[in-house]
Amino acid sequence: xxxxxxxxRERLVEGVxxxxxxxxxxxxxxxxxxxxxxxxxxxxxxxxxxxxxxxGVTGPPGVGxxxxxxxxxxxxxxxGLSVGVVxxxxxxxxxxxALLGDRIRLADHFLDPEVFIRSMGTRGHLGGLAEATLQxxxxxxxxxxxxxxxxxxxxxxxEVEVIGIAxxxxxxxxxxSDDSIQALKAGIMEIPDVIAVNKxxxxxAKTMLTEVRxxxxxxxxxxxxxxxxxxxxxRGQNLEQLWKxxxxxxxxxxxxxxxxxxxxxxxAQEVFAVASARAKTHLERAVSDDAELRRVLDSVQxxxxxxxxxxxxxxxxxxxxxxxxxxx
Amino acid sequence: xxxxxxxxRERLVEGVxxxxxxxxxxxxxxxxxxxxxxxxxxxxxxxxxxxxxxxGVTGPPGVGxxxxxxxxxxxxxxxGLSVGVVxxxxxxxxxxxALLGDRIRLADHFLDPEVFIRSMGTRGHLGGLAEATLQxxxxxxxxxxxxxxxxxxxxxxxEVEVIGIAxxxxxxxxxxSDDSIQALKAGIMEIPDVIAVNKxxxxxAKTMLTEVRxxxxxxxxxxxxxxxxxxxxxRGQNLEQLWKxxxxxxxxxxxxxxxxxxxxxxxAQEVFAVASARAKTHLERAVSDDAELRRVLDSVQxxxxxxxxxxxxxxxxxxxxxxxxxxx
Numbered sequence: 001x002x003x004x005x006x007x008x009r010e011r012l013v014e015g016v017x018x019x020x021x022x023x024x025x026x027x028x029x030x031x032x033x034x035x036x037x038x039x040x041x042x043x044x045x046x047x048x049x050x051x052x053x054x055x056g057v058t059g060p061p062g063v064g065x066x067x068x069x070x071x072x073x074x075x076x077x078x079x080g081l082s083v084g085v086v087x088x089x090x091x092x093x094x095x096x097x098a099l100l101g102d103r104i105r106l107a108d109h110f111l112d113p114e115v116f117i118r119s120m121g122t123r124g125h126l127g128g129l130a131e132a133t134l135q136x137x138x139x140x141x142x143x144x145x146x147x148x149x150x151x152x153x154x155x156x157x158x159e160v161e162v163i164g165i166a167x168x169x170x171x172x173x174x175x176x177s178d179d180s181i182q183a184l185k186a187g188i189m190e191i192p193d194v195i196a197v198n199k200x201x202x203x204x205a206k207t208m209l210t211e212v213r214x215x216x217x218x219x220x221x222x223x224x225x226x227x228x229x230x231x232x233x234x235r236g237q238n239l240e241q242l243w244k245x246x247x248x249x250x251x252x253x254x255x256x257x258x259x260x261x262x263x264x265x266x267x268a269q270e271v272f273a274v275a276s277a278r279a280k281t282h283l284e285r286a287v288s289d290d291a292e293l294r295r296v297l298d299s300v301q302x303x304x305x306x307x308x309x310x311x312x313x314x315x316x317x318x319x320x321x322x323x324x325x326x327x328x
Numbered sequence: 329x330x331x332x333x334x335x336x337r338e339r340l341v342e343g344v345x346x347x348x349x350x351x352x353x354x355x356x357x358x359x360x361x362x363x364x365x366x367x368x369x370x371x372x373x374x375x376x377x378x379x380x381x382x383x384g385v386t387g388p389p390g391v392g393x394x395x396x397x398x399x400x401x402x403x404x405x406x407x408g409l410s411v412g413v414v415x416x417x418x419x420x421x422x423x424x425x426a427l428l429g430d431r432i433r434l435a436d437h438f439l440d441p442e443v444f445i446r447s448m449g450t451r452g453h454l455g456g457l458a459e460a461t462l463q464x465x466x467x468x469x470x471x472x473x474x475x476x477x478x479x480x481x482x483x484x485x486x487e488v489e490v491i492g493i494a495x496x497x498x499x500x501x502x503x504x505s506d507d508s509i510q511a512l513k514a515g516i517m518e519i520p521d522v523i524a525v526n527k528x529x530x531x532x533a534k535t536m537l538t539e540v541r542x543x544x545x546x547x548x549x550x551x552x553x554x555x556x557x558x559x560x561x562x563r564g565q566n567l568e569q570l571w572k573x574x575x576x577x578x579x580x581x582x583x584x585x586x587x588x589x590x591x592x593x594x595x596a597q598e599v600f601a602v603a604s605a606r607a608k609t610h611l612e613r614a615v616s617d618d619a620e621l622r623r624v625l626d627s628v629q630x631x632x633x634x635x636x637x638x639x640x641x642x643x644x645x646x647x648x649x650x651x652x653x654x655x656x
Contacts, residue, residue: 046631049631178502178506182388182391274639297595300599304375307599308463308602315610
């Protein structure tokens with residue numbers, strides 16, 4: 001791998017801008033490793049971003065999110081659009097190297113220069129999943145990808161910061177995803193823009209379709225009514241329709257300045273999420289490195305100091321903020 | 329409610345210490361409202377805590393966590409133990425006022441002075457759910473409750489900070505909780521200490537039992553093998569066995585200093601979670617109140633400033649930290 005050493009900052013910027021998959025791969029590796037060079041690349045490339053359309057794909061593990069993305073690719077490519085896929089799902093088959101075997105010819109896509117697929121390890125990333133994902137999406141955007149899929153696992157709110165950058169959020173469920181249905185009903189999971197009920201061959205798929213419909217019917221006033229598509233990723237069934245529904249949501253957003261408004265909100269939320277994650281990392285390091293702060297925790301354990309006063313001392317020492325946590 | 333005005337700090341401390349339910353209720357209301365007096369009470373009462381045994385009850389919405397807790401109460405009371413219940417689950421029937429009707433005579437427990445049940449609204453709490461829950465548990469502990477149940481909704485990791493204070497974590501599932509099963513299998517959800525598969529009358533309950541067993545068998549080396557109990561909260565079936573299994577976990581922890589070690593870890597994690605949440609709130613307020621920081625976000629939107637440099641500027645301004653987010 002002598003080539004590694006030859007990636008100067010200039011060559012990386014130029015390479016990503018030209019859509020060179022090796023440059024993009026190298027840049028995303030820098031992101032994974034929290035390398036400061038990644039932030040420099042993003043800073044330099046940021047003015048050339050904003051063209052890609054980002055589709056967030058979320059849902060519980062095991063519902064077939066990766067298969068669904070793989071099966072969508074031919075339909076995206078049929079429109080002449082180039083594609084980037086970033087998976088930040090540790091349980092994703094994209095992360096396994098071996099991928100989906102012969103069920104879906106994902107290997108075909110690996111040979112297509114207009115398709116870039118990458119799973120990212122982000123354990124220990126300084127700015128958390130949100131920062132790593134944001135950087136990867138911006139790099140793929142700068143590399144000229146027309147559509148960027150972001151895959152993340154989730155059954156509640158923890159995935160929100162990962163797909164916070166998405167223009168369209170696709171939730172994938174399967175028959176048996178009762179927990180997700182209950183979470184949607186209880187308002188614990190946010191209503192997505194498009195829903196796929198995968199594994200439609202399962203006899204319970206139609207029941208689930210009815211359930212999801214009845215949940216969405218509880219709020220008939222929303223401007224966008226999320227379409228629900230029964231799919232079978234393994235056999236490519238209804239994938240064209242699913243891609244059309246994602247396109248319909250895009251068309252909806254592109255009217256009346258909605259897309260711009262959504263992106264403004266997304267960006268502000270992402271910046272906030274990354275800043276929060278960075279602050280948390282900073283705090284974690286300060287507490288583990290600082291003998292005095294460790295002594296504070298010890299005195300909490302001995303019940304000499306209460307936990308909230310400990311929080312107050314830590315925040316004061318680490319961030320120089322007095323938030324009144326233990327005032328009085 | 330003239331009595332409200334008569335709650336001085338001294339009378340509250342005295343009232344909570346004496347187990348007066350009105351004092352406890354008033355103190356928890358102060359917690360809900362992020363009243364600084366709540367932190368003062370906790371500070372004063374903290375040295376008298378550490379006696380209560382905390383049981384965290386988590387699981388997806390709709391599986392019957394509240395019913396299960398209610399059905400456990402007679403078994404806890406039969407041992408002469410006093411009980412506190414805090415629910416921080418917005419979808420919990422405890423939050424609805426009406427409770428469980430005639431299915432479970434929870435109203436009976438309301439008349440029992442040794443049982444204190446309270447659902448907490450924590451939306452907008454400065455220190456997040458973690459802080460509010462921690463304070464409520466400490467107050468119930470100081471009030472002399474022998475056992476404190478903490479109910480929270482969750483299907484992944486977001487609930488961890490709420491039940492982070494628990495000595496024993498009980499996960500409640502039901503037939504159809506396939507998403508949770510997949511999350512356990514994928515390592516996205518932490519393995520709890522005890523598992524209840526509720527709604528055992530459902531023919532799929534035994535299949536789920538087998539599935540959970542096979543997941544736990546993947547890791548045969550853990551010192552504590554989580555027991556799985558089929559329950560039917562609505563008819564009180566196997567609740568005695570469930571309570572025995574929770575007791576068995578307690579006995580296990582009480583050997584070889586495990587309980588002390590777990591509480592040390594829990595307390596450190598809780599202090600860290602509360603400090604993180606406070607830092608996040610501080611950040612949120614700073615960004616929304618500060619015209620300069622809002623201008624930073626605007627320039628991100630116009631692609632004049634990249635998001636990571638914006639994060640850097642915000643962290644520098646709000647926390648005076650330079651974490652190298654945009655160094656170079």
